[in-house]
Amino acid sequence: MSGQPNFFEEVNTTFDEAARFTEYPKGLLDQIRCCNSVYRFDFPLRRHDGTIEVIHAWRAEHSHHKMPVKGGIRYSPEVYEEEVMALAALMTYKCAIVDVPFGGAKGGIKIEPRNYSVEELERITRRYTHELVKKGFIGPGIDVPAPDYGTGEREMAWIADTYAALNPGQLDAMGCVTGKPVTQGGVNGRREATGRGLFFALREACAQSAEMTALGLSTGLGGKRMVVQGLGNVGYHAAKFCREGGATLIAIAEREGAIMNLAGLNEDEVFQHRKMTGSILGFPGATDLPSTAAALELDCDVLLPAALEGVFTAENAPRIKARIILEGANGPTTPEADPIFRQKGIMVIPDIYCNAGGVTVSYFEWLKNLSHVRFGRLSKRHEQANELQMLRAIETATGKPFSEEERARIAKGPDEADLVNSGLEETMISAFQNVLETKRKHVGVPDLRIAAFLNAIHKVARSYMELGIFP
Ligand code: NAD
Secondary structure, three states, rough: OOOOOHHHHHHHHHHHHHHOOOOHHHHHHHHOOOOEEEEEEEEEEEEOOOOEEEEEEEEEEOOOOOOOEEEEEEEEEOOOOHHHHHHHHHHHHHHHHHOOEEEEEEEEOOOOOOOOOHHHHHHHHHHHHHHHHHHHOOOOEEEEEEEEEOOOOHHHHHHHHHHEEEEEEEEHHHHOOOOHHHOOOOOHHHHHHHHHHHHHHHHHHOOHHHHHHHHHOOOOOOOOEEEEOOOOHHHHHHHHHHHHHOOOOEEEEEOEEEEEEEEEEEEEHHHHHHHHOOOOOOOOOOOOEEEHHHHHHHOOEEEEEEOOOOOOOOOOOOOOOOOEOOOOOOOOOOOOOHHHHOOOOEEEEHHHHHOHHHEEEHHHHHHHHHOOOOOOOOOOOHHEEEEHHHHHHHHHHHOOOOOOOHHHHHOOOOHHHHHHHHHHHHHHHHHHHHHHHHHHHHHOOOOOOHHHHHHHHHHHHHHHHOOOOOO
8 A cells, every 4th residue: 555554564574584593495484474365345335324335344364274264353444455464464473372273364444433323333344244254254164253453342243143144053153253242152351351461471571580680670560660552452451450460550542642640540540531521631630641652752661552553663763761562552563663672672572472362362262152161161160169178178187267258269160251361371471481482592583573473483384394285
């Protein structure tokens, strides 16, 4: 697209930088980095005033080395083809890094959702799904969308319902999309998953004493000053879990501007204020900042971009004072900004690792849909009985009884949310360790992003080499 940076090329620039640390043949690397299929389509929408508008939409499937492919759907007036391809590519690498057995995909509809009524959004979403069904770009074993920027549970429910209507009797139909409401085949913990995963990633990074010493920071999340850009699904939940984990939210930025309070903000109070007044500005006790951009340049320990890509460029990167950048958004750092951050000694925790919590829990939701049973339903009471037996044995051995409150807290057996959160925590911790180990092991790997890409390339390459190439 003329005049716009080509996000797909930017992702491939980073890919090539990481690929230099491998010895795979060029043809194999070319196959891994290319986008396998792109479906671009237009369809008509009848608006509430009777006029007809053409809607532009895409679905890109980046890699079919594992099936189904998976990735969110974005509603934004800024959507363009190479952006969807780039986001699909990031999904391939992300899934590989956290060992989620899917290829990468992404979808986009070029609309500003705020300009459409709920009925119009429903018609757009259902027609989009119908187009995907017609071309074989959706299905529990083919391609499984999820929420992204501008979409959420409501849209995912419409997609599931449309798919089921067009595929009557298909037993696994609910597995055609994730991020659904819990009451409609969704899984407990999916809504918060990306934010919670970001918290686990940051907590792991802050626990590394060598890395924290190099940054001039103490270990642990306690007291870390944090700035958040974007108070949507990802930004809100990441801010919540990090604050609860001990960080202080000193500034929050949204489209209309930013607010700052060095004593600390509460993301939910700010969210409610924005809901009531229509703006983040004027929040009691906080100072208004002239622009969103100004918040990014504040002196802080952790900076969390959680809005859109292309936030850090060669122009503003030299002015960034954060010690750690936690990439909640996909692609917030351009390839021109990365070397500047390296030179400034900033630790960038890369998107393809740290925002993978969403797809990880989407994978759990998909497993739940295929098994048709809630996690923990079969084992909760059994585990609770075992835990109670253990408590009784301890009481007998020590002669000291547990209080009713202790008994209820310890011997409860896991709920679905406990199991999902535990699976997410395990995934984020082990993937962080793998990425850090790759960086430490390979002389010359300059940062965690290249290390993460390197891990992803090895895993996708192994699929091609072990499965062979058809025919
Ligand atoms: P969302 O639509 O829920 O929230 C985005 C927020 O960013 C909105 O509140 C919006 O007003 C705000 N925003 C827009 N422009 C801004 C600007 N210039 N400055 C400050 N704020 C601005 O979207 P989301 O699902 O939270 O996604 C945000 C980012 O995280 C995207 O890059 C997305 O690809 C990525 N991501 C999302 C998920 C997920 O599970 N939803 C998973 C991984 C990555």
